[in-house]
Amino acid sequence: MLQKNEAVSLAQALGDTAHPSQRFIWSAHSQAALEELAAGSSLACGVEELRARSVLILTREQLTAALALMQIDGIARRLVLCPPDVDIAQLPVVMASAEVDVVVSDYAPADIGITDSASFVSCGSHITPAGAVRGAQQATEWVLFTSGTSGAPKMVSHSLASLAGAINADGRLAGANVWSTFYDIRRYGGLQIFLRALLGGGSLALSDTEESAAAFLIRAGSHAVTHMTGTPSHWRRALMSGAASRITPQYVRLSGEIADQAILDSLRRQYPRATIAHAFASTEAGVAFEVEDGLAGIPASYFVHPNNEVTLKVEGGSLRIRSPRTARRYLGGESAVLVDGNGFVDTGDILELRDGRYYFSGRRGGIINVGGLKVHPEEVEAVINRHPRVQMSLVKSRKNPVTGAIVVAEIVLKPQASPTESAGENAAVKSEILENCHRALAAHKVPAAIHIVPSLEVTPSGKVARPNA
Amino acid sequence: MSVSARSTILSQFEQVAREQNRKLAPLSDDLVLMDSGLDSLCFAIVVARLEDSLGYDPFGAAEDARFPVTLGDFVAFYEDAAKK
Secondary structure (H helix, E strand, O other), rough: OOOOOOOOHHHHHHHHOOOOOOOOOEEEEEEEHHHHHHEEEEEEHHHHHOOEEEEEOOOOOHHHHHHHHHHHOOOOOOOEEEEOOOOHHHHHHHHOOOOOEEEOOOOHHHHHHHOOOOEEEEEEEEEEEOOOOOOOOOOOOOEEEEOOOOOOOOOOEHHHHHHHHHHHHHHOOOOOOOOEEOOOOOOOHHHHHHHHHHOOOOEEEEOOOOOOOOOOOOHHHHHOOOEEEEEEEHHHHHHHOOHHHHOOEEEEEOOOOOOOOHHHHHHHHOOOOOOOEEEEEEEOOOOEEOOOOOOEEHHHHOOOOOOOOOEEEOOOEEEEEEOOOOOEEEEOOOOOOOOHHHHHHEEEEEEEEEEEEEEEEEHHHHHOOOOOEOOOOHHHHHOOOOOOOOOEEEEEEEEOOOOOEEEEEEEEEEEOOOOOHHHHHEEEEEEHHHHHHHHHHHHHHHOOOOOOOOOEEOOOOEEEEOOOO | OHHHHHHHHHHHHHHHHHOOOOOOOOOOOEEEHHHHOOHHHHHHHHHHHHHHHHHHHHHHHOOOOOOOOOOHHHHHHHHHHHOO
16 A cells, blocks of 8 residues: 555645546535546646645535645645635635635635635636646645634644544555545545545545435435544434435444444444444544544543554543644634643543543533534523523533533523512513524524523632533 | 323424424424424424423433434334333
């Protein structure tokens, strides 16, 4: 097996592949043959025009982004990959802090607020013969968005080497595999699968937000997918779709959320011959480890013996990771420190040791992960506290079999002048609070249940006591 | 017990669909849940609310964990858990 993953760029890795024919990237509507890309282009300009520049990729379609990445990596000085839900209003801030000088997009320039045509290059899913010989390849800096915080997007700096580190280490995942993922490849989790497919010598079937879980599984099955990945919530949706049997993967991977025993057991029953692995990875910390023994939690031995250059430890209750796969730094002005003095990234994930295994018990600061989307309790509490009858509130996580966790709220009401509180009145207050939340917050942030409680515990510093804080 | 579990479940489907502005398909036992008009978040809310109103969560308790595909499966989950 060639050590393709040590290539300087994606283009070089693809060029080194012995048999580039029969390799595809499929979307719901289209497909691209990797073979054609070797002598063609999906860009409206010659790729050399992007040499040594800082290029932002912002696309409607995953496929157009995939093709652009394969051509521009190794040429540009920096690649900034926008996630699908990037806030267009934040684009000027992003472009300034990443010193972007060219935007590559399948949108019309006006749709994303670009007025200067000199800094815009259109890209598509169609590959036209370009004939140009690929020029010298250099290592490109990859800039990714971290997930889930409100306000200005946070960006981290990676390289092809740090992104592909886990792939080098796991050579058995190489080969003519057909990969697919519920993730979007423009986020870290999906990008890992894109790179595994490309660097490992395989093909990739992309997901589509317009497609139901059943339709996606049927399409993935039609491409004879062998390796499939997603969050536990994605997999629960797959198992509930009635179409889980339309794929027969050899390898099933869960990441991005806590994998509980129920989902692991259900997947084992559905795919008895598959390797079922749950993994820990984040945009900042990179891919840290995989657990393949079919049990929830992480064997404590992982913390004793560094594995594949990755060192794990628990400090201050949370998982810390030191590895060559972590991001290098945050981008932009007031950037926080990503790596501590000893080279560890603090994941903020709280671990508890029970019977020789570590189990995730939540996030520092009470951050709630609803089906892979993060919720900051304070943001929801601020909306609840606007109601004139609310004295204080606590928003917390509740375990949920469908989305892993869900948001619930406890509220303390202000004492009434006339203490004749009826159940009807309380129900009215709850429904008014819910209406306020629906108006002000994304659906996954709205509490599924509100409980009126007589009091909430307050810390000596006067804050509402938060579990895992 | 089983009749009331069923009616509690059906009314929860309707209420969550209303709250989330979803168009609910006609509810029948062979309706595939993912075709009902509700998404994962809606089901998560339904399950959380049912735990509050019925007092149990058959998913959390199940040692032999399975995921329901149809509305009939979903109701049977709750009815079976109520018998235990």
